[in-house]
Amino acid sequence: MNRTNLLIKASPWLFTIGLFVVWEAAVYIFKIPVFFLPPPTAIAQAFVDYSGPLARNSWITLQTTLIGFALAVGFGMLLGLLVGWSRAMYAGLYPLMIGFNAIPKVALVPILVLWFGIGFVPAVLTAFLISFFPIVVNVATGLATIEPELEDVLKALGASKLDIMRKVGIPRTLPYFFGSLKVAITLAFVGSVISESVASNYGIGNLMLQAQAQFQVPLIFAGLVVLAIEGIAMYAAMAILERRMTGWAQRSGFAQA
Amino acid sequence: MSAFVTLEGVDHAYAGANSALAVEGLSISVNQGEFAAVVGPSGCGKSTLMKLATGLQFPRAGTVTVAGEKVTKPVKIAGMAFQAPTLLPWRTTLDNLLLPLEIVEPYRSQMRSRKVEFAARARNLLTSVGLRDQGEKFPWELSGGMQQRTSLCRALIHEPQLLMLDEPFGALDAFTREELWCVIRDLQAASKITVILVTHDLREAVFLADRVFVMSQRPGRIVVERKIDLPRPRDLEVTFTSAFTDIVHELRSHIVKARQ
Numbered sequence: 001m002n003r004t005n006l007l008i009k010a011s012p013w014l015f016t017i018g019l020f021v022v023w024e025a026a027v028y029i030f031k032i033p034v035f036f037l038p039p040p041t042a043i044a045q046a047f048v049d050y051s052g053p054l055a056r057n058s059w060i061t062l063q064t065t066l067i068g069f070a071l072a073v074g075f076g077m078l079l080g081l082l083v084g085w086s087r088a089m090y091a092g093l094y095p096l097m098i099g100f101n102a103i104p105k106v107a108l109v110p111i112l113v114l115w116f117g118i119g120f121v122p123a124v125l126t127a128f129l130i131s132f133f134p135i136v137v138n139v140a141t142g143l144a145t146i147e148p149e150l151e152d153v154l155k156a157l158g159a160s161k162l163d164i165m166r167k168v169g170i171p172r173t174l175p176y177f178f179g180s181l182k183v184a185i186t187l188a189f190v191g192s193v194i195s196e197s198v199a200s201n202y203g204i205g206n207l208m209l210q211a212q213a214q215f216q217v218p219l220i221f222a223g224l225v226v227l228a229i230e231g232i233a234m235y236a237a238m239a240i241l242e243r244r245m246t247g248w249a250q251r252s253g254f255a256q257a
Numbered sequence: 258m259s260a261f262v263t264l265e266g267v268d269h270a271y272a273g274a275n276s277a278l279a280v281e282g283l284s285i286s287v288n289q290g291e292f293a294a295v296v297g298p299s300g301c302g303k304s305t306l307m308k309l310a311t312g313l314q315f316p317r318a319g320t321v322t323v324a325g326e327k328v329t330k331p332v333k334i335a336g337m338a339f340q341a342p343t344l345l346p347w348r349t350t351l352d353n354l355l356l357p358l359e360i361v362e363p364y365r366s367q368m369r370s371r372k373v374e375f376a377a378r379a380r381n382l383l384t385s386v387g388l389r390d391q392g393e394k395f396p397w398e399l400s401g402g403m404q405q406r407t408s409l410c411r412a413l414i415h416e417p418q419l420l421m422l423d424e425p426f427g428a429l430d431a432f433t434r435e436e437l438w439c440v441i442r443d444l445q446a447a448s449k450i451t452v453i454l455v456t457h458d459l460r461e462a463v464f465l466a467d468r469v470f471v472m473s474q475r476p477g478r479i480v481v482e483r484k485i486d487l488p489r490p491r492d493l494e495v496t497f498t499s500a501f502t503d504i505v506h507e508l509r510s511h512i513v514k515a516r517q
């Protein structure tokens with residue numbers, strides 16, 4: 001029992017290390033050229049050689065992403081509450097939102113550049129635009145699925161719509177909301193990196209684009225690794241937040257098993 | 258005794274694709290302080306009757322009167338409990354009980370100043386249904402029967418004039434159910450509150466009620482009204498007497514007829 005537990009704890013690390021070992025071995029065995037697929041050791045070397053630019057640009061990307069994400073959380077929650085509040089709102093806004101969501105956000109970057117110039121602002125806005133949708137949908141779903149019996153109990157006490165929203169709607173929406181944050185933060189990274197690589201002079205996206213132009217393939221991969229690490233860290237932060245805030249909704253052993 | 262809840266010639270259909278009537282020509286009158294039970298085949302409109310009487314649905318024809326006033330909005334004086342306990346999983350049992358007080362005036366505006374007193378009242382109520390010291394637990398830490406008791410307490414905490422119970426014991430085992438019959442019996446005897454109980458269980462109806470109403474197949478209306486004059490206070494033993502079983506049999510034959 002104890003041994004399996006230990007194995008489960010260690011397995012993410014074992015698998016990650018295993019992946020790098022296989023990768024390294026494959027590059028040597030098949031004599032893959034560095035400019036095609038650099039081995040992990042070359043990527044590590046790139047981390048050492050370019051630690052300054054990598055640190056600076058990853059910090060910028062993280063900031064951009066978090067600001068866009070924060071905007072998405074605020075706006076997404078408001079819009080979700082609005083859409084969940086009234087059927088007319090839902091009927092009117094939903095098709096618009098679905099249409100908007102279907103637009104590839106990279107197609108919006110030129111417009112954002114036209115309005116705000118290249119750099120920080122379009123990247124933040126792209127992160128925002130790409131990540132608010134799942135928040136809206138989840139908040140609205142949480143509100144729309146209030147048990148009618150519970151609503152009846154409250155209405156028969158003379159509760160107003162606002163009462164029902166405050167006492168039941170919002171609390172029961174929180175698990176949906178925090179669940180959506182995990183999706184949204186990952187999307188926000190996608191948005192900021194897209195915009196950085198198309199229209200910015202900063203950030204990991206831009207760094208990777210420049211590295212590609214100069215054929216510094218290990219540096220491109222180092223950029224990818226940085227993005228993966230930031231993505232995992234933020235996802236984990238959201239998952240911890242979710243567990244903290246909505247422990248009552250995580251009773252089932254299903255996800256833990 | 259005066260009529261407290263009255264439905265007169267009520268027709269009702271739910272909005273939606275098939276707008277066939279759910280109840281038709283439904284008339285029923287329940288007196289102040291009376292314990293009424295409604296039985297009938299599944300889908301005949303019993304829950305609809307509850308919703309009409311509490312202003313959660315409005316009739317297509319006919320009138321609904323509660324406490325002397327025509328019902329045009331949710332009534333505010335009713336406590337309700339359903340087959341499912343519908344407790345809020347993010348609140349402790351005690352906080353679940355306090356929910357109605359956070360909504361109904363005058364308690365609502367006194368919530369801050371009288372919080373301790375209200376919590377004490379909630380604890381007393383829990384004790385009276387055998388849930389002493391369970392207030393700090395979350396609903397999902399309680400058994401189904403305990404949740405149902407909590408749900409009953411929630412329906413009573415604000416001392417409503419009207420208690421609406423829609424198959425509140427349906428999901429419980431026979432022993433727990435009989436225990437809760439006694440709980441309800443005592444609560445009603447103590448507070449003289451008007452109760453309307455919907456149930457599938459004829460023994461439950463006869464044991465608890467002053468009058469039992471039998472509804473017809475959909476579209477529902479009252480086909481039989483049976484006064485139960487077994488003396489009160491009633492002990493569970495009464496359910497084994499022949500007078501009791503005779504009434505149950507009689508009602509049963511009415512339902513069998515109603516189902517045809």
Ligand SMILES: Nc1ncnc2c1ncn2[C@@H]1O[C@H](COP(=O)(O)OP(=O)(O)OP(=O)(O)O)[C@@H](O)[C@H]1O
Nearest residue numbers: 271272273279298299300301302303304305306475
């Ligand atoms: N929300 C609703 N929308 C549309 N039709 C409904 C709705 N609720 C009930 N009905 C219909 O109205 C009729 C009466 O339903 P109701 O829930 O009052 O029955 P019931 O007597 O409580 O049944 P049961 O004993 O099974 O609980 C049913 O035929 C049902 O199909």
Ligand SMILES: [Mg+2]
Nearest residue numbers: 303304305423
């Ligand atoms: Mg029903």
